[in-house]
Structure formats: C-alpha cells, structure tokens
Amino acid sequence: VQRTSSRLRNFVSASWKMGVDEPKKFIHGLKVGLALSIVSLFYYVRPLYDGVGSNAMWAILTVVVVFEYTVGATLYKSVNRVMATAVAGSLGVGIHWVASQSGEKFEPIIVGTSVFIFAAATAFSRFIPTVKARFDYGASVFILTFSLISISGYRVEKLLTMAHQRVSRIAIGTSFCVLTSMLFFPVWAGDQLHKQTIKNLENLAISLNGCMAEYFKNDEEIPVMNEGIKEKMQCYNSVLNSKEKEESMANFARWEPTHGNFTFRYPWKQYLKIGEAARSCAYCIDSINGCINSEMQAPEFLKKRIREECMRLSSHSSEVLKELATMIRTMRKSPKIDLSVKDMSVAVQELHDALNSLPTNFLRLRSLPPIAEDHPDSHQEEAERSAKASIIEILPLAAL
Amino acid sequence: VQRTSSRLRNFVSASWKMGVDEPKKFIHGLKVGLALSIVSLFYYVRPLYDGVGSNAMWAILTVVVVFEYTVGATLYKSVNRVMATAVAGSLGVGIHWVASQSGEKFEPIIVGTSVFIFAAATAFSRFIPTVKARFDYGASVFILTFSLISISGYRVEKLLTMAHQRVSRIAIGTSFCVLTSMLFFPVWAGDQLHKQTIKNLENLAISLNGCMAEYFKNDEEIPVMNEGIKEKMQCYNSVLNSKEKEESMANFARWEPTHGNFTFRYPWKQYLKIGEAARSCAYCIDSINGCINSEMQAPEFLKKRIREECMRLSSHSSEVLKELATMIRTMRKSPKIDLSVKDMSVAVQELHDALNSLPTNFLRLRSLPPIAEDHPDSHQEEAERSAKASIIEILPLAAL
Numbered sequence: 119v120q121r122t123s124s125r126l127r128n129f130v131s132a133s134w135k136m137g138v139d140e141p142k143k144f145i146h147g148l149k150v151g152l153a154l155s156i157v158s159l160f161y162y163v164r165p166l167y168d169g170v171g172s173n174a175m176w177a178i179l180t181v182v183v184v185f186e187y188t189v190g191a192t193l194y195k196s197v198n199r200v201m202a203t204a205v206a207g208s209l210g211v212g213i214h215w216v217a218s219q220s221g222e223k224f225e226p227i228i229v230g231t232s233v234f235i236f237a238a239a240t241a242f243s244r245f246i247p248t249v250k251a252r253f254d255y256g257a258s259v260f261i262l263t264f265s266l267i268s269i270s271g272y273r274v275e276k277l278l279t280m281a282h283q284r285v286s287r288i289a290i291g292t293s294f295c296v297l298t299s300m301l302f303f304p305v306w307a308g309d310q311l312h313k314q315t316i317k318n319l320e321n322l323a324i325s326l327n328g329c330m331a332e333y334f335k336n337d338e339e340i341p342v343m344n345e346g347i348k349e350k351m352q353c354y355n356s357v358l359n360s361k362e363k364e365e366s367m368a369n370f371a372r373w374e375p376t377h378g379n380f381t382f383r384y385p386w387k388q389y390l391k392i393g394e395a396a397r398s399c400a401y402c403i404d405s406i407n408g409c410i411n412s413e414m415q416a417p418e419f420l421k422k423r424i425r426e427e428c429m430r431l432s433s434h435s436s437e438v439l440k441e442l443a444t445m446i447r448t449m450r451k452s453p454k455i456d457l458s459v460k461d462m463s464v465a466v467q468e469l470h471d472a473l474n475s476l477p478t479n480f481l482r483l484r485s486l487p488p489i490a491e492d493h494p495d496s497h498q499e500e501a502e503r504s505a506k507a508s509i510i511e512i513l514p515l516a517a518l
Numbered sequence: 519v520q521r522t523s524s525r526l527r528n529f530v531s532a533s534w535k536m537g538v539d540e541p542k543k544f545i546h547g548l549k550v551g552l553a554l555s556i557v558s559l560f561y562y563v564r565p566l567y568d569g570v571g572s573n574a575m576w577a578i579l580t581v582v583v584v585f586e587y588t589v590g591a592t593l594y595k596s597v598n599r600v601m602a603t604a605v606a607g608s609l610g611v612g613i614h615w616v617a618s619q620s621g622e623k624f625e626p627i628i629v630g631t632s633v634f635i636f637a638a639a640t641a642f643s644r645f646i647p648t649v650k651a652r653f654d655y656g657a658s659v660f661i662l663t664f665s666l667i668s669i670s671g672y673r674v675e676k677l678l679t680m681a682h683q684r685v686s687r688i689a690i691g692t693s694f695c696v697l698t699s700m701l702f703f704p705v706w707a708g709d710q711l712h713k714q715t716i717k718n719l720e721n722l723a724i725s726l727n728g729c730m731a732e733y734f735k736n737d738e739e740i741p742v743m744n745e746g747i748k749e750k751m752q753c754y755n756s757v758l759n760s761k762e763k764e765e766s767m768a769n770f771a772r773w774e775p776t777h778g779n780f781t782f783r784y785p786w787k788q789y790l791k792i793g794e795a796a797r798s799c800a801y802c803i804d805s806i807n808g809c810i811n812s813e814m815q816a817p818e819f820l821k822k823r824i825r826e827e828c829m830r831l832s833s834h835s836s837e838v839l840k841e842l843a844t845m846i847r848t849m850r851k852s853p854k855i856d857l858s859v860k861d862m863s864v865a866v867q868e869l870h871d872a873l874n875s876l877p878t879n880f881l882r883l884r885s886l887p888p889i890a891e892d893h894p895d896s897h898q899e900e901a902e903r904s905a906k907a908s909i910i911e912i913l914p915l916a917a918l
Contacts, residue, residue, distance in 0.1 A: 133646045140645075147642030151634040154661070158633050158669040175666060182662040185641075233558050234551040241585075242547030245540075246533045261554070262582040266575060269558040358797075361759040397758075401801040402808070408798075 145303045146187050153181050153298040157291065176284055180291025185299065189377075190307030190370030192299045196292035197373065198256030203288055206260040207281040209236075210267030214277060217268075233265050251369050308371035308380045311364060312446070315389050318360060318396045319443040321353035322403065323436035328353070329406045330432035334425045351407065357400040364393045379449060392446075399439075431465040438462050545703045546587050553581050553698040557691065576684055580691025585699065589777075590707030590770030592699040596692035597773065598656035603688055606660040607681040609636075610667030614677060617668075633665045651769050708771035708780045711764060712846070715789050718757045718796045719843040722803065723836035725754035729806045730832035734825045751807065757800035764793045779849055792846075799839075824869065831865040838862050 137144045157177050184195045217228040240257045243249045249257065267281065299305075328350030368386040376382050438458045445452045537544045557577050584595045617628040640657045643649045649657065667681065699705075728750030768786040776782050838858045845852045 129646075129648070133643070136645060137642065143642060143645045146645075147638040147640075150641035150661070151636075151638030154637045154665050155630045155634040158630060158665055178665055178669070179662060182658060182665070230555045230558065234555040236551075237554045238547040238551030240547075241550035242537065242544060243533070245536060245543045245546075246529075248529070258582060261550070262579060265554050265558055265578055265582070269578070358801075359759070359761045362762045398804065398808075401758075401804045404798065404801045405805045408802070 142303070142305055143187075146305065149298050149302055150181075150185050152302070153185055153294050154178070156298075157181050157294055176287040177291040177294075180288050181295055184292055185295045188305045188307035188310060188367075188370055189296075189299050190367075190372070190374045192295055193373040194252075194370055195255050196296055198253060199259050200285070200288060200292055202253075202256035202259035203263050203285055206263035207267055207285065210264045211277055211281060213268045214270075229268050233268055236264055237261050304377070306371070306374055306377050306380070307367045308374055308384065308386060309378065311367040311371055311386065311389050312380070314360070314364065314367070315392055315396070316443045316446050318357045318393070319439050319446070321357060322396060322399050323439035323443070324350050325352070325354035325400075325403050326406075326432055326436045326439070329403060329410060330429060333406070333410050334429060351410075354400045354403045357396050358404065360393060360397065364390060427465070427468050430468070431462070434458065434462040434465045542703070542705055543587075546705065549698050549702055550585050552702070553585055553694050554578065556698075557581050557694055576687040577691040577694075580688050581695055584692055585695045588705045588707035588710060588767075588770055589696075589699050590767075590772070590774040592695055593773040594652075594770055595655050596696055598653060599659050600685070600688060600692055602653075602656035602659035603663050603685055606663035607667055607685065610664045611677055611681060613668045614670075629668050633668060636664055637661050704777070706771070706774055706777050706780070707767045708774055708784065708786065709778065711767040711771055711786065711789050712780075714760070714764065714767070715792055715796070716843045716846050718760060718793070719839050719846070721753035721757060722796060722799050723839035723843070724750050725752070725800075725803050726806075726832055726836045726839070728753070729803060729810060730829060733806070733810050734829060751810075754800045754803045757796050758804065760793055760797065764790060827865070827869040831862070831869050834858065834862040834865045 180199060184192060184199055186192045186195060213229065213232045217225045217232075220228060240261050244254055244257045267277065270277065270280075328347050332347055332351060368390055371380075371384070371386045374380070374382075438455070441452055441455050441458050445455060580599065584592060584599055586592045586595060613629065613632045617625045617632075620628060640661050644654055644657045667677065670677065670680075732748075732751060768790055771780075771784070771786045774780070774782075838855070841852055841855050841858050845855060
C-alpha cells in the first residue's frame with residue numbers, strides 16, 4: 119500500500135510539475151472541457167431524448183476525437199472528418215441504392231463485397247507516406263462512415279436525411295472545436311515548430327560551449343564535474359531525436375491560416391531542412407562528448423597547446439549558432455552573421471595552423487583526441503553553412 | 519491533365535511497389551476488409567433496422583478504430599476501449615443518477631460541471647508520459663463515453679440496459695478484431711522490433727565497411743563513386759531516427775501474449791537499450807561520412823600508411839556487429855563473440871601503435887582525417903560493449 123501511495127504521489131507531483139512548466143497543457147485540458155460542456159449543454163437544454171443515440175451523439179463524438187493540442191492538428195482532423203464523411207456518405211448511399219435495386223438475393227453480396235473492397239483499399243492506402251501525412255485520419259473516418267451507411271437497413275430517402283443530419287452534426291462539432299482552439303489561447307503548430315527550431319539551435323550553442331569548456335578545463339579547477347556544466351552539455355540530446363516531432367508539426371502547420379508573422383503557405387518545409395542540419399551538428403557534439411568520456415585522453419600539455427584555438431573556434435561557432443537562432447526569431451537577415459561566419463572560418467584556419475605547427479615530438483606521444491576535436495567543428499561549420507543557406511532561402515518568403 | 523495523370527500513375531506505381539515489397543501491408547488491408555465484412559454481414563443478415571443507429575453501430579465503429587497493423591497495437595486499443603467504456607459508463611451512470619436526484623434546476627449544472635472537470639482532467643492526463651504510453655487511446659474513449667452517458671436524457675434503468683448493450687457490442691467488435699489480427703497472418707509488434715534491431719545492426723556493419731572502403735580506396739580505381747558502395751554507405755541512415763518507432767513497438771509488444779520465442783513479459787525494454795547503442799554507432803558513422811565528404815582530405819601517402827590497420831579494424835568491428843545481430847537472431851550467446859571482440863580490441867591497439875609510429879614529418883603535413891577515423895571506432899567499440907552487455911542481460915531471460 120505504501121509503495122502504491124508513494125508512486126501515486128510521485129505521479130501526481132510529476133504531472134503537476136509538467137502542468138506548471140507548460141501551462142499551455144493545463145489550458146488545453148480546460149479547452150477540451152469547455153468545448154465538450156458547451157456542446158453537451160446545448161443538447162441537454164433542448165433535450166433530444168430519442169435522438170441522443172444517433173444524432174446529437176455525433177457532435178459530441180466529433181468534439182472528443184477532433185480536438186487536438188494545436189490548431190493545425192485540430193484543423194487537419196476537422197477537414198478530414200467532414201470531407202471523408204461527405205465522400206463516404208455519398209458513396210455509401212450509391213452502393214446502397216445499387217444493392218437495393220438488385221434483388222434480395224444479391225443485396226448482401228454486393229454490400230459485403232463493396233465494404234470489403236473499400237475497407238481493404240483504404241486500410242492499405244494508410245501505409246502510403248503521402249496519404250499517411252495528410253489523410254490518415256480521413257481514411258479511418260471514410261471506412262467507418264462508408265460501412266455504417268452501406269449496411270444500414272434504411273430506405274434510400276431516409277438514408278439521405280440521415281446522412282444530411284449527420285454531416286450537419288459533424289459540422290457543428292468541428293466548428294465548435296475549431297473556434298475553441300483558435301479563440302482561447304491558441305497553440306499554433308507552426309509557432310511551436312518555429313520556437314522549437316530556435317531552441318534547438320540555442321541548445322546546440324550551449325552544449326558546444328559546455329563540452330569544450332569541460333574538455334579543456336584545467337586540472338587546477340575542481341575535478342568533480344560541475345552540475346551546471348553537465349546539464350549544459352546534455353542540451354543537445356533533445357536535438358538528436360527531433361525528426362518525427364518536427365515533421366508532424368510541419369504537417370499540421372500547413373493546415374493553419376495566417377497567424378502572427380506566419381502566412382498561409384508559409385514554407386514550413388524549410389524548417390525541416392534546418393532541423394536536418396541541426397541534427398548533424400548534434401551528432402558531432404555527441405562525438406565530442408564521446409572524446410570527453412573516452413578512456414584515452416590526450417596529455418595535459420598537448421591540450422594546453424591548442425586550448426586557446428579550440429576555445430576560440432567553439433565560441434565563434436556557438437556565436438554563429440546563436441546568431442542563426444536570432445535570425446530565425448526576428449525573421450531578418452542579421453548584419454552580424456557574415457562577420458560571425460568569417461570569424462569562425464578564421465578560427466578554423468588558426469586551429470589548423472596550430473595543429474600543423476605543433477612540435478612533432480608532442481604528436482608522437484598521443485595525438486588523438488584534440489585533433490579529432492577539429493573535425494567535428496569543421497563538419498559543424500558545413501552544417502551551419504547549409505543551415506544558413508536554407509535560412510537565406512526562407513528570408514525573402516518570410517518577409518512577404 | 520497530363521501532369522495530374524502522370525502524378526497519379528507515379529502514386530499508383532509507388533504504392534503497388536510498396537505492397538509488393540511488403541506483402542504484409544497488403545494482407546493488413548485484406549484483414550481489415552474481412553473483419554468489417556464479417557461484422558457487417560452479421561448485422562445485415564439479421565436486420566436490426568432501428569437498432570443500427572445505436573447498437574450494431576458500436577460493433578462496426580469498434581472494428582474500424584481498433585484494428586491496427588500489429589497484434590500488440592490491436593490488443594492495446596481493444597483492452598483500452600473495453601476498460602475505458604466500462605469505467606466511464608459506470609461513472610457516467612453514477613453522475614447521471616446524482617444529477618437526476620437533485621432537482622431540475624441543478625441537473626444541468628451538475629452534469630455540465632462534471633463533464634467539464636472529467637474531460638479537462640483526462641485531456642490533460644494524456645500529456646503525462648506514462649499515461650500517453652499505455653492509456654492514450656483509453657483516455658479519449660473515456661471522455662467520449664462519459665460525456666455521452668452523462669448527458670443522455672434517459673432514465674437510469676434504461677441507461678443501464680443501454681450501457682450493458684453497448685459494452686457487449688464493443689466486446690463483440692474487439693474480439694472480432696483480436697481474433698482476425700491474431701489468426702490470419704499475424705504481425706507481432708515484438709517480432710517487428712526484433713527484426714528491426716537485427717536489421718539495424720547489420721546495416722551499421724554494412725555502412726561501416728562501405729565508408730571505410732570508400733575512404734581508403736585507391737585512386738587507381740575508378741574515381742566515380744560506385745553506386746553500390748554509395749547505397750551501402752547510406753544504410754546507417756535508417757538507424758539515426760529509429761527511436762520513436764522502436765519505443766512505440768516496444769510499448770505495443772508488451773501487450774502481446776506468448777508467440778514464437780517471445781514469452782509474455784519478455785524484456786522488451788532491453789531492445790531499447792540496444793537501439794540506443796546502435797544510434798550512437800550511427801552518429802559515429804555519420805562523422806566518418808563527414809570526413810569522406812569534407813574538403814580537407816589527408817594526403818594519399820599518409821592514408822596508405824594506416825590503410826591496413828584501419829581496414830582491419832573496420833572489418834573486425836563490423837564482424838562484431840554482425841555477430842551481435844546473429845546472437846540476437848538465434849537468441850544464443852555465440853561462442854565466437856568473445857574472440858571477435860578480442861580481435862577488435864587488438865585491431866584498435868594496432869591502429870593506435872601505427873599512428874604513434876608514423877614518421878613525424880608525415881604528421882606535420884596534414885594529420886587530421888585519418889586520425890579522426892580512429893576515434894569513432896573506439897567509441898563504437900564502447901557502444902558495442904554496452905550493446906553486448908544488454909544482450910547478455912537478455913539472454914538468460916530469452917532462454918526461459
């Protein structure tokens with residue numbers, strides 16, 4: 119009992135902490151509650167006793183399944199739901215009519231076969247990447263509505279009214295959702311993606327600085343690893359596995375209307391390119407981290423020799439990263455960026471020269487880690503160049 | 519028109535190719551069609567004209583939303599759906615009873631408030647990682663059922679029969695799904711995870727060999743990059759972003775009963791550890807790839823000098839990776855693995871010695887890339903050690 123209660127307490131405190139850290143998640147809960155209560159009361163006040171089973175239900179069901187955290191996701195699901203219901207409804211009525219015309223004997227065969235074929239084809243189509251990205255939810259609604267309508271035993275005229283009612287209920291439900299999610303504290307997927315990208319670049323800058331400082335720290339300093347630095351060094355971890363999240367946010371962002379500085383048809387795909395570049399930087403920092411934790415360490419005097427150059431390079435590199443983050447934030451090409459990149463290139467060259475001018479007997483001793491250090495940076499520089507290139511592509515579009 | 523038709527043709531041929539490459543996806547479509555047709559015909563043959571709206575519907579709806587690609591996912595959704603419906607149903611009936619006892623004036627207030635509170639709390643709880651991993655779908659079903667029942671205007675006795683009917687329909691639907699997904703060509707999430715892990719390790723081995731061969735290829739060979747090698751070198755890409763997929767498969771695998779060599783409560787989390795190690799290997803290979811594509815290249819004569827050692831190390835490393843893959847496949851500790859690891863350690867030491875014994879004037883020229891090469895491998899070795907450690911943890915459990 120004690121273990122369960124302590125686990126429960128941990129659970130509650132962890133979720134409370136999450137809510138306090140990200141009040142938007144609390145607010146999302148309140149929004150769902152709000153949308154549902156409005157729809158519920160709407161039907162409760164004008165009781166539709168017998169209709170609850172078949173009609174009002176659809177509005178509530180729609181609110182529950184359509185309401186998502188971001189506006190983009192809600193819009194994506196709403197549009198999918200309405201479209202799929204309409205298409206599947208008309209197709210279902212058509213099949214139903216054909217079946218009812220062809221005699222009692224063939225009716226179940228036609229219905230069964232068509233349900234089988236459409237359901238199988240739609241279920242398969244959900245594996246196709248383009249369908250999955252844009253119409254995954256619609257496909258499942260399509261199967262549902264189509265099979266419900268084509269097997270329902272009603273006459274076609276009654277079916278038409280039913281289908282009409284259902285579509286209108288779903289439209290009510292979706293418009294409640296869309297309005298609630300857009301009007302009360304909206305969470306835009308595009309906004310999230312934008313902030314996430316900035317945050318990732320900043321995290322990379324912090325990690326890079328932290329790792330370099332850790333690697334080249336003097337032994338005179340406290341040998342125990344500083345907690346603050348350790349935390350800083352781990353910042354890049356969030357970047358490593360950011361791909362799927364970014365892709366889904368970019369997918370949802372495409373559904374969103376103009377908001378803030380983001381226009382409709384904003385080039386969200388460019389963010390994915392920046393994300394790609396950021397991830398390859400993160401892989402490099404992971405390699406540097408591997409050097410720090412490795413058993414083979416370069417001798418202290420060798421480290422001292424190139425300490426200056428490496429530190430300068432790392433500080434210039436993270437300067438560039440921070441500058442890029444600022445550029446994305448302000449959506450303006452910063453005048454400083456060219457200078458920063460030039461500084462970084464100079465620092466790369468200096469480190470290179472420093473390595474080449476090392477007395478050769480130093481190198482004989484053990485030359486591995488500090489030289490390996492240079493490689494990630496030059497690679498990083500490449501990644502940054504490509505990041506810069508894609509940002510420059512974005513800039514004119516963002517300025518529209 | 520021509521553009522649309524060519525795009526359509528591309529789309530069809532791409533999806534056809536996907537289906538032929540992975541016939542399981544075709545079969546999944548057929549299974550969905552089958553399950554739906556059975557449920558549909560079941561109701562079609564015994565027409566429940568008036569009931570279609572409220573009862574039979576639930577069985578069909580359940581099949582559509584619950585049927586997933588893997589058995590684990592289907593079970594997860596089925597269990598979640600049945601449990602959540604039962605819990606929300608009883609809670610809803612309770613609230614409804616309380617509300618109906620407290621007079622007409624307070625009834626809508628009580629119902630509205632409780633819907634708001636429960637919906638908000640449940641919507642928020644979906645952000646909590648543990649809830650998200652195991653009960654995400656259940657939470658959405660809970661909100662749905664709870665609000666439907668608590669706002670429905672029926673008397674409590676009628677509600678009870680309705681709730682009972684609904685749970686039984688959902689049970690029918692889920693059992694159809696579970697049976698279809700387990701009996702016809704089952705796709706086990708655990709199996710997928712297992713195969714994916716093996717495939718990832720093999721891909722790493724192939725990529726490592728390919729990258730090294732490319733890096734140390736003689737200039738006398740054809741300078742144009744060999745297509746086969748290029749493809750091999752990119753194998754590690756699938757490993758880089760495997761995290762989310764692996765986690766969701768491990769989550770679903772936990773729901774699966776004993777199948778093949780996998781028992782219930784099989785330690786699926788160990789696969790996540792192997793995945794973690796494989797990803798850090800992949801990050802290293804990405805760094806090597808960066809060396810290959812870098813503008814700064816080591817001079818040819820220097821490369822030649824350590825070519826032997828590097829190639830030996832890489833072939834030993836990929837030997838170890840392949841051996842690990844075989845061990846996972848056979849679920850047996852291979853007698854060769856200790857030897858392979860020892861060979862690899864020797865190769866690391868040899869490369870190290872070779873680097874130290876290089877004539878110093880070589881190093882002065884440009885020492886960067888080939889030395890950087892050594893670092894990823896030694897890091898990789900670490901990652902492999904940790905992978906091995908976690909496999910050895912699995913072995914006794916797998917042997918049960």
